[in-house]
Amino acid sequence: MKISLKKIILASKSIDRSELFKRAGISFEIFATNIDEEKYKRTFPDGIELVKELAKAKVVFAKNKLINNKENAIIVAADTIVELDGEIIGKAHSEEEAFEILKKMMGRTHRLITGIAVTEIKNPKIVLDSDTTFVEFLELTDEEIREYIKSNEWKGRAGAYSIRDKASLFIKKINGSSSNVIGLSMHKLYLILRKEFQINLFS
Amino acid sequence: MKISLKKIILASKSIDRSELFKRAGISFEIFATNIDEEKYKRTFPDGIELVKELAKAKVVFAKNKLINNKENAIIVAADTIVELDGEIIGKAHSEEEAFEILKKMMGRTHRLITGIAVTEIKNPKIVLDSDTTFVEFLELTDEEIREYIKSNEWKGRAGAYSIRDKASLFIKKINGSSSNVIGLSMHKLYLILRKEFQINLFS
Numbered sequence: 001m002k003i004s005l006k007k008i009i010l011a012s013k014s015i016d017r018s019e020l021f022k023r024a025g026i027s028f029e030i031f032a033t034n035i036d037e038e039k040y041k042r043t044f045p046d047g048i049e050l051v052k053e054l055a056k057a058k059v060v061f062a063k064n065k066l067i068n069n070k071e072n073a074i075i076v077a078a079d080t081i082v083e084l085d086g087e088i089i090g091k092a093h094s095e096e097e098a099f100e101i102l103k104k105m106m107g108r109t110h111r112l113i114t115g116i117a118v119t120e121i122k123n124p125k126i127v128l129d130s131d132t133t134f135v136e137f138l139e140l141t142d143e144e145i146r147e148y149i150k151s152n153e154w155k156g157r158a159g160a161y162s163i164r165d166k167a168s169l170f171i172k173k174i175n176g177s178s179s180n181v182i183g184l185s186m187h188k189l190y191l192i193l194r195k196e197f198q199i200n201l202f203s
Numbered sequence: 204m205k206i207s208l209k210k211i212i213l214a215s216k217s218i219d220r221s222e223l224f225k226r227a228g229i230s231f232e233i234f235a236t237n238i239d240e241e242k243y244k245r246t247f248p249d250g251i252e253l254v255k256e257l258a259k260a261k262v263v264f265a266k267n268k269l270i271n272n273k274e275n276a277i278i279v280a281a282d283t284i285v286e287l288d289g290e291i292i293g294k295a296h297s298e299e300e301a302f303e304i305l306k307k308m309m310g311r312t313h314r315l316i317t318g319i320a321v322t323e324i325k326n327p328k329i330v331l332d333s334d335t336t337f338v339e340f341l342e343l344t345d346e347e348i349r350e351y352i353k354s355n356e357w358k359g360r361a362g363a364y365s366i367r368d369k370a371s372l373f374i375k376k377i378n379g380s381s382s383n384v385i386g387l388s389m390h391k392l393y394l395i396l397r398k399e400f401q402i403n404l405f406s
Contacts, residue, residue, distance in 0.1 A: 023368045025354060133376075138390055144405035151228060164367075165226045168382045168389035169404055173336075178381045179371045186371040187341055201372055202347035 006120075006199060011062040011077040016162070016183040024186055026201060033061040033077065037090070047083045051115030052128045054079035059117040059126060072122045074197060078184040082159035083111040089159055098154035099145055105159065106170075107139030112159065112181050118192050127196045131185035133176030135163070140170050209323075209402060214265040214280040219365070219386040227389055229404060236264040236280065240293070250286045254318030255331045257282035262320040262329060275325045277400060281387040285362035286314040292362055301357035302348055308362065309373075310342030315362065315384050321395050330399045334388035336379030338366070343373050 008028040010021055021028050035057045044050040058077030066073070082089040084105060092098035112133045119126040140148070153167060154160035161167040163174075163181045179186040193199040211231040213224055224231050238260045247253040261280030269276070285292040287308060295301035315336045322329040343351070356370060357363035364370035366377075366384045382389040396402040 020371065024371050025369045138394075140405065144403070147405040163381060166228045168223065168227050169393040170390060171381065172390050173379050174381050175378045176376050178366060178374065178377050178384070181381070187373060187375050190372040191341075200347070202343065202350040 006197075007071060007073040009062060009066070009073050009075045011058045011075050012183075014078075014156075014183050016157070016164075017078060020179055020182055020184055020186060024201070028076075029073075031062045031066070031075070033058040035061060037079075041088070041090075045088075047081055047088050047111070047113050048115070048130050048132070050088065051079040051081055051113050052117070052130050053115070055115040055117035056126060056128055059119045063119055063121055066121050069121055072120055074193070074199065075119050075121065076184075076189065077117045078114050080112065080114045080158040080183055083113060084108070091156055091158055092154050092160045095149050095154075098149050098160040099142075101160045102140075102145050102148070102154070103142065105161075106137050106145070109134050109136040110159065111135075112176075114180050114183065114185055116184065116188055116192065118189070118197065120197065123197075125196065127192050129185075129188055129192060131177050131180045131188050133174055133178070133180045135174050135181060136172045138170045138172050144170075209400075210274060210276040212265060212269070212276050212278045214261045214278055215386075217281075217359075217386050219360070219367075220281060223382055223385055223387055223389060227404070231279075232276075234265045234269070234278070236261040238264060240282075244291070244293075248291075250284055250291050250314070250316050251318070251333050251335070253291065254282040254284055254316050255320070255333050256318070258318040258320035259329060259331055262322045266322055266324060269324050272324055275323060277396070277402065278322050278324065279387075279392065280320045281317050283315065283317045283361040283386055286316060287311065294359055294361055295357050295363045298352050298357075301352050301363040302345075304363045305343075305348050305351070305357070306345065308364075309340050309348070312337050312339040313362065314338075315379075317383050317386065317388055319387060319391055319395065321392070321400065323400065326400075328399065330395050332388075332391055332395060334380050334383040334391050336377055336381070336383045338377045338384060339375045341373045341375050347373075 153162040177185040354369045356365040380388040
């Protein structure tokens with residue numbers, strides 16, 4: 001078992017992903033990226049391709065900014081979308097849009113897809129992967145959806161909900177990784193780091 | 204839609220259940236109970252019956268202590284076990300026991316069962332329910348399990364792991380409610396309160 005735990009950079013502004021890392025006991029630093037997501041959406045109509053390409057764009061952005069750093073570091077990024085009836089659902093930009101998104105998802109099962117990209121500052125290798133979790137909602141009334149929206153959990157989240165918070169009350173079941181629904185499939189990250197970068201998060 | 208949100212008492216010392224309630228935006232008070240769990244284990248060999256009876260014992264304990272309160276309140280309790288190969292697995296009492304439990308569960312799927320009991324101080328009705336989630340672990344080495352145990356997450360938790368914390372790195376997938384794995388199926392609580400106690404957590 002190799003021990004040398006390299007520095008890990010999380011190229012994401014998501015507080016959900018930060019919390020996943022903290023709770024998993026990973027020491028990391030945050031590097032915020034700035035990607036034109038709309039451009040990618042037009043180029044990659046397939047959900048899995050899209051989130052992988054967006055995650056890749058984020059690690060490449062961070063790498064380009066950090067390439068002259070003396071110290072090497074692992075860079076991790078992710079991107080999440082929801083897919084329902086073949087339609088890609090991203091983040092809502094208003095309460096009304098959040099309502100429309102959630103109303104469509106009530107009483108049904110959607111796919112929550114997260115793309116993961118991992119690289120190192122001083123290593124040309126970029127590993128891409130994705131994970132899909134099926135999420136089934138209870139059927140809420142319009143009034144209940146409007147009450148939920150007041151929690152503001154919809155803000156900045158694909159599919160306009162947060163599984164760990166008030167949305168736990170209407171999430172009937174999931175099938176797949178639960179950390180994936182929060183924003184990054186943690187067992188996939190563990191496997192990628194172990195296999196492709198010789199880093200074991202349990203040592 | 205009825206509005207009157209009654210006071211809710213969580214008859215549980217579990218910090219995981221407290222966090223579920225807080226994150227769901229439920230205002231509540233904690234009432235610690237004291238039940239001889241070993242006695243119940245001997246009486247109810249079936250996992251689902253056991254967790255329901257234990258949850259019931261907790262709400263009844265709290266109700267008996269609070270019966271002379273002026274104010275009415277909802278009382279909620281839960282109990283969680285893990286089942287693998289028909290064997291009921293509770294909490295570990297030592298690092299060595301945690302290791303034995305986790306080793307057995309690695310690379311396999313276990314059932315995480317939580318019983319829920321809900322009553323009111325001034326209402327004879329006691330509603331019992333349970334929820335089962337299937338949880339699949341990656342295969343960790345003995346060294347990795349021993350590293351995980353150092354996180355101390357095993358303490359006080361059925362099955363010796365905590366899905367939201369470092370164990371997220373080895374949980375490959377779940378099938379069922381994710382809040383159930385944390386300690387209480389929140390959508391079931393929402394449904395019970397709405398149907399049986401005319402309380403809507405979204406109003």
